[in-house]
Amino acid sequence: MTKQQVLDLYFLDARHKLIEVAAFLDRVDSAAGRDDFRLKAFCAALGELKGGKEKARRVLLAFSDPTSQPITLAKGKGAVGAWSGKRG
Amino acid sequence: MRYIEPHAHMVSRVTDDYERMAIAGCEAVCEPAFWAGFDRSSAAGFYDYFRQLTEHEPKRAAKFGLKHFSWLCINPKEAEDVKLAEEVLALIPQFLDRPNVLGIGEIGLNKNSRNELKVLEMHVDLAARYRQLILVHTPHLEDKLKGTRLILDVLKNDQRIRPERVIIDHVEEHTVKMVLNPGFWAGMTLYPETKCSPARAVDILETYGQERIWLNSACDWGVSDPLAVPKTALEMKKRGHRTAMIEKVVYRNPQKFLSQCPKFKV
Numbered sequence: 001m002t003k004q005q006v007l008d009l010y011f012l013d014a015r016h017k018l019i020e021v022a023a024f025l026d027r028v029d030s031a032a033g034r035d036d037f038r039l040k041a042f043c044a045a046l047g048e049l050k051g052g053k054e055k056a057r058r059v060l061l062a063f064s065d066p067t068s069q070p071i072t073l074a075k076g077k078g079a080v081g082a083w084s085g086k087r088g
Numbered sequence: 089m090r091y092i093e094p095h096a097h098m099v100s101r102v103t104d105d106y107e108r109m110a111i112a113g114c115e116a117v118c119e120p121a122f123w124a125g126f127d128r129s130s131a132a133g134f135y136d137y138f139r140q141l142t143e144h145e146p147k148r149a150a151k152f153g154l155k156h157f158s159w160l161c162i163n164p165k166e167a168e169d170v171k172l173a174e175e176v177l178a179l180i181p182q183f184l185d186r187p188n189v190l191g192i193g194e195i196g197l198n199k200n201s202r203n204e205l206k207v208l209e210m211h212v213d214l215a216a217r218y219r220q221l222i223l224v225h226t227p228h229l230e231d232k233l234k235g236t237r238l239i240l241d242v243l244k245n246d247q248r249i250r251p252e253r254v255i256i257d258h259v260e261e262h263t264v265k266m267v268l269n270p271g272f273w274a275g276m277t278l279y280p281e282t283k284c285s286p287a288r289a290v291d292i293l294e295t296y297g298q299e300r301i302w303l304n305s306a307c308d309w310g311v312s313d314p315l316a317v318p319k320t321a322l323e324m325k326k327r328g329h330r331t332a333m334i335e336k337v338v339y340r341n342p343q344k345f346l347s348q349c350p351k352f353k354v
Contacts (some may be wrong), residue, residue: 001327001328005327009326009327010287054261056261056288056291057261057262060232060233060260060261060262061233061262063229063230064230064231064232064233064234064262065200065230065231065233065234066233066234067234068234068237068238070200070201070202070204070205070238071199071200071201071202072201072202073168073201073202073203074168074198074199074200074201074203074204075199076199077123077165077198077199078228079199079227079228079229079230079231080229080230081229081230082229082230083230
């Protein structure tokens with residue numbers, strides 16, 4: 001596809017998703033209490049959109065656990081979407 | 089357009105879904121053993137589940153002209169209990185000769201723990217001893233990168249395992265290359281929010297090519313879409329991809345991999 005074709009197919013959908021991201025950040029800003037590692041990870045991942053290739057890959061890496069050793073015990077089953085920074 | 093659904097948890101779907109899939113062009117559905125949403129209390133629970141996969145679901149699918157195939161294992165979410173895993177693995181061989189069983193799956197990791205890794209190794213050994221195909225689940229979200237690396241190490245360290253007989257599922261942009269490069273198959277799962285979207289899946293196909301790669305919905309008891317594969321076929325059509333290329337990805341690729349088990353015939 002040409003850039004024009006990509007824009008024709010996907011611009012409105014991407015625009016919608018960007019507004020949703022902005023609204024999510026507004027919502028967090030106006031809410032009481034403290035945020036957590038998820039917001040920090042989200043903002044770090046946003047930084048990957050500024051330039052360069054493979055943005056989707058870099059955003060996924062920004063959310064990922066970069067460690068290599070298995071953890072001692074799985075205390076829960078679910079994933080939360082961002083690495084907490086805790087090891088083991 | 090005809091297609092094969094290589095990864096769907098039909099035990100958790102209503103019968104209407106079989107009808108919709110058949111209308112959409114599905115010719116065969118493959119169902120790996122998975123987590124029911126709660127921990128089964130004993131190996132007997134898994135025995136009943138394996139009967140459901142190998143006896144009941146094929147009959148349900150056949151009512152709509154669909155062939156149903158299954159994979160067997162104790163899934164990664166229940167793999168923290170190694171003793172239970174040993175009991176379940178001991179049950180599996182008696183089911184391997186059933187006419188719709190394709191191999192061992194979906195094995196893998198969930199939180200990347202030592203016990204999960206041990207149970208994964210036990211499954212890989214079972215698959216090697218019984219010469220079974222392997223279907224691998226890679227972890228969700230932030231755990232996927234680390235888990236994929238650990239899983240690849242286990243597979244590469246076992247000289248009996250041939251990469252072309254292993255499909256590593258739920259790949260995304262940051263894991264697809266590390267799966268394809270050593271010769272494994274890669275599965276892209278079209279699951280809302282937590283995995284690929286149709287558009288991203290087509291991006292990956294355009295970047296990495298259409299060899300040793302397939303699409304699946306992994307539809308289950310969560311919010312998921314049993315028609316995600318034909319919808320992604322439509323996405324490819326919208327981008328101008330030829331019918332032959334689309335059919336390769338949604339039909340001939342899964343057929344090629346799965347036909348390595350002689351029981352897979354569509």
